[in-house]
Amino acid sequence: MNLSLQNTDGLANSDMLSKLLREIESPLASIIEEFTKSENKEVKEVAKNQMIFTHSLEIKRIVDEVVKKANGTTYEDLVFFQVYNSNERVQSMCKEEVNTQKISKQDISWLQSMEQEVYKNIKHKDLNLYDLSFKLSVSERQLHRKIKNLVKLTPNKYIRILKLHKAKDLIDSYLYDTVSQISYAVGYYDTHYFSKLFNQQYGMYPKELLKSREL
Structure with missing residues (x-):
């Protein structure tokens, strides 16, 4: 996954933010799913108490909301x-x-x-x-x-x-x-x-x- 912001091809700041969020959405969701499915009780407890998100749907909802705000209101x-x-x-x-x-x-x-x-x-x-x-x-x-x-x-x-x-x-x-x-x-x-x-x-x-x- 390339998170470099150097080659933006003229994208506006809001477009860059949207692109960045979409790039990290899937990997972050995968990591969370692995933590929550772990059979290790200590790992699951850490995931429960320390992680801001506990499910991939929460990530999608937040990302969609942030992207919407970044892109501005449409008609x-x-x-x-x-x-x-x-x-x-x-x-x-x-x-x-x-x-x-x-x-x-x-x-x-x-x-x-x-x-x-x-x-x-x-x-x-x-x-x-x-x-x-x-x-x-x-x-x-x-x-x-x-x-x-x-x-x-x-x-x-x-x-x-x-x-x-x-x-x-x-x-x-x-x-x-x-x-x-x-x-x-x-x-x-x-x-x-x-x-x-x-x-x-x-x-x-x-x-x-x-x-x-x-x-």
């Missing part, structure tokens, strides 16, 4: 695009098709910050766009323009899609038992209005989805 990591790519109803809400190839890494990072702010305040009935724009270091006018340019939506519709996705996630996770509980959890205090919006986005009412869990 596929954003909640909105996960919903957009799998939901034709959401696609039809956008003024035009979203071209992800034209979204820069800087804009992806900005969208990620916006998603985090939305989810931090998801229980609020109304998210104040002025406060949101302030936290994202843009004017309210710039907020509208950036969201329109990046995802072809108004900020309020963009936020609504994120909130309803969270609501569906709460149902799928069996965390709540009633529509009103789910509605309040994502900042909608009118359950009828919430159910109507949910149906527009997912083609079924939250009550129907709750009932389907019981089957």
Whole structure:
């Protein structure tokens, strides 16, 4: 195994880190497996008490996480695009098709910050766009323009899609038992209005989805 960093062929630092981690992943996993399978009790005790990782799956999980962070967030990591790519109803809400190839890494990072702010305040009935724009270091006018340019939506519709996705996630996770509980959890205090919006986005009412869990 060659761990030399001298011949990088122009790779960026994140690419070098990813390559290095992938090179050590398999050998390290093999070593750990040998220790944990050893019949020598003293060796197994050392492995249990001294080793940070005890299984190759733990190594893979950590390596995948570090590599992901090293390579930076991609549009596929954003909640909105996960919903957009799998939901034709959401696609039809956008003024035009979203071209992800034209979204820069800087804009992806900005969208990620916006998603985090939305989810931090998801229980609020109304998210104040002025406060949101302030936290994202843009004017309210710039907020509208950036969201329109990046995802072809108004900020309020963009936020609504994120909130309803969270609501569906709460149902799928069996965390709540009633529509009103789910509605309040994502900042909608009118359950009828919430159910109507949910149906527009997912083609079924939250009550129907709750009932389907019981089957």
